[in-house]
Amino acid sequence: MSEKHLSGFPLSLDGPDRPMVSFRKVTKSYGSLTVLDSLDLDVAEGEMVTIIGPSGSGKTTVLRMLMTLESINGGVIYVDGEPLTHMPKGDHLVPANSRHVRQIRSKIGMCFQQFNLFPHMTALENCMEGPVHVLGMSKKDARERAEDLLAMVGMADKRDQHPSRLSGGQQQRVAIARALAMRPKVMLFDEVTSALDPEVIGEVTNVIRKLVSEYNLTMLMVTHQMGFAKDISDRICFFYGGKIEEQGSPDQLFSNPQKERTQQFLSAVKEAM
Amino acid sequence: MSYFEFLSQYGDRIISGTLVTIVLTVLAALLAMAIALAAGLMRMAPNALVRGVAVVYIEIFRGTSLLVQLYWIFFVLPLFGISLEKFTAGFVAVGMNLGAYGAELVRGAILSVPKGQWEASLALNMSPAKRMVRVILPQALLIMLPSWGNLLIELLKGTALVALIAVADLMFQVKQINGTTFLSAETFGTALVIYYIIARFMITPFMRWLERVMQRKLGRA
Ligand SMILES: Nc1ncnc2c1ncn2[C@@H]1O[C@H](COP(=O)(O)OP(=O)(O)OP(=O)(O)O)[C@@H](O)[C@H]1O
Numbered sequence: 334m335s336e337k338h339l340s341g342f343p344l345s346l347d348g349p350d351r352p353m354v355s356f357r358k359v360t361k362s363y364g365s366l367t368v369l370d371s372l373d374l375d376v377a378e379g380e381m382v383t384i385i386g387p388s389g390s391g392k393t394t395v396l397r398m399l400m401t402l403e404s405i406n407g408g409v410i411y412v413d414g415e416p417l418t419h420m421p422k423g424d425h426l427v428p429a430n431s432r433h434v435r436q437i438r439s440k441i442g443m444c445f446q447q448f449n450l451f452p453h454m455t456a457l458e459n460c461m462e463g464p465v466h467v468l469g470m471s472k473k474d475a476r477e478r479a480e481d482l483l484a485m486v487g488m489a490d491k492r493d494q495h496p497s498r499l500s501g502g503q504q505q506r507v508a509i510a511r512a513l514a515m516r517p518k519v520m521l522f523d524e525v526t527s528a529l530d531p532e533v534i535g536e537v538t539n540v541i542r543k544l545v546s547e548y549n550l551t552m553l554m555v556t557h558q559m560g561f562a563k564d565i566s567d568r569i570c571f572f573y574g575g576k577i578e579e580q581g582s583p584d585q586l587f588s589n590p591q592k593e594r595t596q597q598f599l600s601a602v603k604e605a606m
Numbered sequence: 607m608s609y610f611e612f613l614s615q616y617g618d619r620i621i622s623g624t625l626v627t628i629v630l631t632v633l634a635a636l637l638a639m640a641i642a643l644a645a646g647l648m649r650m651a652p653n654a655l656v657r658g659v660a661v662v663y664i665e666i667f668r669g670t671s672l673l674v675q676l677y678w679i680f681f682v683l684p685l686f687g688i689s690l691e692k693f694t695a696g697f698v699a700v701g702m703n704l705g706a707y708g709a710e711l712v713r714g715a716i717l718s719v720p721k722g723q724w725e726a727s728l729a730l731n732m733s734p735a736k737r738m739v740r741v742i743l744p745q746a747l748l749i750m751l752p753s754w755g756n757l758l759i760e761l762l763k764g765t766a767l768v769a770l771i772a773v774a775d776l777m778f779q780v781k782q783i784n785g786t787t788f789l790s791a792e793t794f795g796t797a798l799v800i801y802y803i804i805a806r807f808m809i810t811p812f813m814r815w816l817e818r819v820m821q822r823k824l825g826r827a
Pocket residue numbers: 363366368386387388389390391392393394395
C-alpha cells in the first residue's frame with residue numbers, strides 16, 4: 334500500500350444493518366495485471382452469496398483476500414464491522430499488524446478445492462487441532478465439539494481414519510467440520526466440489542445445504558454448480574474481468590440476465606452441462 | 607599370524623575403537639540434527655540478520671573441509687580461550703559440519719510441504735510457530751528422512767577423521783595396530799568391514815524403521 338494513512342474510509346461500520354463482510358474499493362494486482370478493480374461488495378449477516386464467472390475473473394482472489402491469504406493493493410475489507418486489512422490509529426486507518434489480523438481472521442473459516450486436510454492427523458484430530466491449539470480449548474471439550482460436527486457431516490464412523498483413507502467427498506466433509514469447529518461467523522467455499530467425482534458431489538452439497546438451513550452463517554461461495562447455486566443462494570454475483578458485471582437473486586440472474594456477458598456466460602455453461 | 611590369531615590378539619582394541627566410533631556417530635548425529643533444524647529454520651526467518659547468520663554458517667561449514675574445521679576447533683579455538691577435550695572437539699566438528707548439510711535438507715523439506723497445508727493452517731488462524739511445529743515439520747520430517755539416511759552414513763565416515771586428533775576411535779585403533787604389526791591388509795580390511803556393517807546393517811535399517819513409523823503416523827502404511 335503506497336499511502337500509509339487512509340482517509341475516506343470509516344474506522345468501523347456501525348448500525349443494525351451493517352454488513353457482515355464489506356469490500357470497499359478493493360483493488361488487487363499482480364505486477365501490472367489488475368485482478369480486481371475497485372471492488373465493492375457487501376454480504377449481510379446470514380446471507381449466502383455465490384460468485385460465478387469465467388476462469389480468471391477473480392473469484393478465488395476475492396475469497397483469498399478475505400481469508401488474508403492474499404494482501405490487497407487498495408481499499409479496505411471490513412468483517413463484522415471492523416476493518417480486517419487495516420486498523421484504526423487516531424482518526425485514520427493504517428495497515429493492520431499481524432495481531433489485529435489474527436483477531437479479525439478468527440471470524441472467518443475457509444474450505445478449499447483440494448481439501449487440504451492435515452495428512453498426519455485423523456479426521457477427529459484434524460477437527461480438534463484448531464480448537465485445542467488455537468482457541469486453547471480443553472481436549473475433552475474440543476473432542477466433543479469435533480465429534481458433534483463430524484456426526485453433522487455424516488463422518489462420525491470415519492473419525493479415526495487418516496485423510497489418505499478417505500474419499501474426496503469424505504475429506505471435503507471433514508474439512509467443512511474442521512472449519513466449523515472454529516465457530517467462524519463467515520464461511521468461504523472455493524469450488525469445494527470441483528475436485529470430486531460427480532457421484533460424490535451430492536454428499537458435499539448436502540452438507541452445505543444443511544449449513545444454510547440450520548446455521549446462521551454468512552457464506553461466500555465460488556462454484557461452477559449452477560443448479561446448486563441457484564437452489565441455495567440468496568444472491569448471485571457474476572464476475573467478469575475483476576468486476577461484478579451483474580448481481581441479483583438467483584431467479585433474476587439465471588432466468589432474466591440483463592447484461593450480454595452474463596447471458597453469454599450462462600448459455601455457455603448450459604451447453605457444457 | 608593367522609587372521610584368527612590377529613583378531614584374538616587385537617579384538618579388544620578393535621571393539622573398543624568401534625564403540626567409540628558408534629558413540630561419536632550418535633552424538634555427532636544428535637548435534638547435527640539440532641543444528642540442521644535451527645539453521646534450516648533460521649535460513650527461512652523473516653528477519654534478514656537471522657537469515658544472514660544461518661547463510662554464513664552453512665556456507666562456511668559446507669564450503670570448507672571437515673578436516674580443517676576439526677583442526678580449527680581442536681587447535682585454534684584454544685588460542686581464543688575455548689578449549690575442548692579431544693573427544694568433544696571430534697563430535698562437535700563432525701556434528702557442525704554435517705549440520706550445515708542437514709540445514710539445507712530441512713529447508714528443502716519444509717519448502718516442499720504443499721502450499722495448501724500452509725494455507726489451511728492460516729485459515730485455522732494458527733500462529734506461525736504453531737503452524738511450523740504442528741503442521742509443517744511433521745510432514746517435512748517424512749520428506750527428508752531418506753536424505754538423512756544418506757547424510758548419517760556420510761557422518762559416520764566423517765568420524766574417521768577424528769583419529770587425526772588422537773581420539774581413540776576405530777580408525778585410530780587400527781592405525782596403531784598397523785603401526786606395530788604392519789598387517790595393513792588385516793587391520794584396514796577389518797576397519798572397512800566394520801564401517802560397512804555399521805552403515806549398512808545399523809544406520810540404514812534404523813532409518814527404514816523410522817520411516818515406516820512415521821508413515822504409519824501419516825496413515826500411509
Ligand atoms: N499468485 C499469482 N500471481 C500472478 N497472477 C495471479 C496469481 N494468482 C492469481 N493470478 C491471476 O489473477 C487472475 C484471477 O485469478 P483467480 O484465481 O481469482 O480466478 P478465478 O476466477 O478463481 O478463476 P478459476 O475459475 O479458474 O478458478 C487470473 O488472471 C490469474 O492468472
